[in-house]
Amino acid sequence: MNAEMLKGHLDTVILATLERGAAHGYAVIEEIRRRSGGHFDLPEGTVYPALHRLELAGLLASDWVDPPAGRRKRVYALTAAGRDALGERRTGWAEFARAVGAFLEPGSA
Amino acid sequence: MNAEMLKGHLDTVILATLERGAAHGYAVIEEIRRRSGGHFDLPEGTVYPALHRLELAGLLASDWVDPPAGRRKRVYALTAAGRDALGERRTGWAEFARAVGAFLEPGSA
DNA sequence: GCTTAATACCTAGTGTTGCTAGGGTATAGC
DNA sequence: GCTATACCCTAGCAACACTAGGTATTAAGC
Numbered sequence: 523m524n525a526e527m528l529k530g531h532l533d534t535v536i537l538a539t540l541e542r543g544a545a546h547g548y549a550v551i552e553e554i555r556r557r558s559g560g561h562f563d564l565p566e567g568t569v570y571p572a573l574h575r576l577e578l579a580g581l582l583a584s585d586w587v588d589p590p591a592g593r594r595k596r597v598y599a600l601t602a603a604g605r606d607a608l609g610e611r612r613t614g615w616a617e618f619a620r621a622v623g624a625f626l627e628p629g630s631a
Numbered sequence: 632m633n634a635e636m637l638k639g640h641l642d643t644v645i646l647a648t649l650e651r652g653a654a655h656g657y658a659v660i661e662e663i664r665r666r667s668g669g670h671f672d673l674p675e676g677t678v679y680p681a682l683h684r685l686e687l688a689g690l691l692a693s694d695w696v697d698p699p700a701g702r703r704k705r706v707y708a709l710t711a712a713g714r715d716a717l718g719e720r721r722t723g724w725a726e727f728a729r730a731v732g733a734f735l736e737p738g739s740a
Numbered sequence: 741g742c743t744t745a746a747t748a749c750c751t752a753g754t755g756t757t758g759c760t761a762g763g764g765t766a767t768a769g770c
Numbered sequence: 771g772c773t774a775t776a777c778c779c780t781a782g783c784a785a786c787a788c789t790a791g792g793t794a795t796t797a798a799g800c
Contacts, residue, residue, distance in 0.1 A: 529638035
């Protein structure tokens with residue numbers, strides 16, 4: 523499954539991934555792959571622009587971190603607004619999933 | 632809720648709507664609104680192109696019907712390929728919904 | 741008779757968004 | 771030196787839902 527299906531929900535998934543703690547972009551990709559059981563294997567060209575978008579929207583904040591070894595990492599964390607947005611998106615997803623389910627579940631009226 | 636969230640799933644919803652019987656475009660819009668409990672109130676500019684797309688893809692077939700009163704209607708029905716596609720999409724939705732749920736449900740690992 | 745609303749169809753252009761394809765830097769292993 | 775992996779980025783493409791317009795038919799209200 524690629525992320526085309528995620529259209530409109532990728533931001534939600536990214537916010538939820540960062541809910542447990544800050545992480546850099548590459549780690550976000552790996553965590554999404556891990557937590558989705560391999561369903562969402564997102565290319566960098568999908569995730570990095572999404573992170574920038576979310577930061578521009580004020581839902582994430584980033585800091586450059588210079589580790590003793592390895593190259594610089596840009597670490598993203600949820601802002602207060604990001605946490606609020608995640609709450610709304612959680613509710614929105616539940617409604618959405620229920621509505622779509624109403625079409626796909628047999629015996630629905 | 633508009634259909635932006637539906638991105639990538641609108642076709643599935645339309646196919647499911649037509650699963651119970653053929654219908655014309657305008658009726659599809661009303662049925663989707665009704666069955667979603669008002670959640671999906673889709674503009675014509677969203678649904679008509681989607682119907683054309685699905686017909687082009689061979690998942691729907693249309694017939695013009697000239698009723699004794701009122702203007703001509705274009706009635707869409709699922710093809711065999713459409714029925715197959717709906718089956719696949721039903722499975723795909725279940726996987727997708729479960730995967731997204733893994734991010735949004737509290738206590739998920 | 742005229743206007744409005746509802747039914748019913750359509751399309752051109754726009755904006756968002758995920759993807760492809762590429763490029764760059766740093767570290768480790770062969 | 772070469773390759774693989776970790777880590778960052780962008781330009782351009784394609785898909786798709788939406789906006790904003792258009793047309794035709796019928797019935798209701800004035």
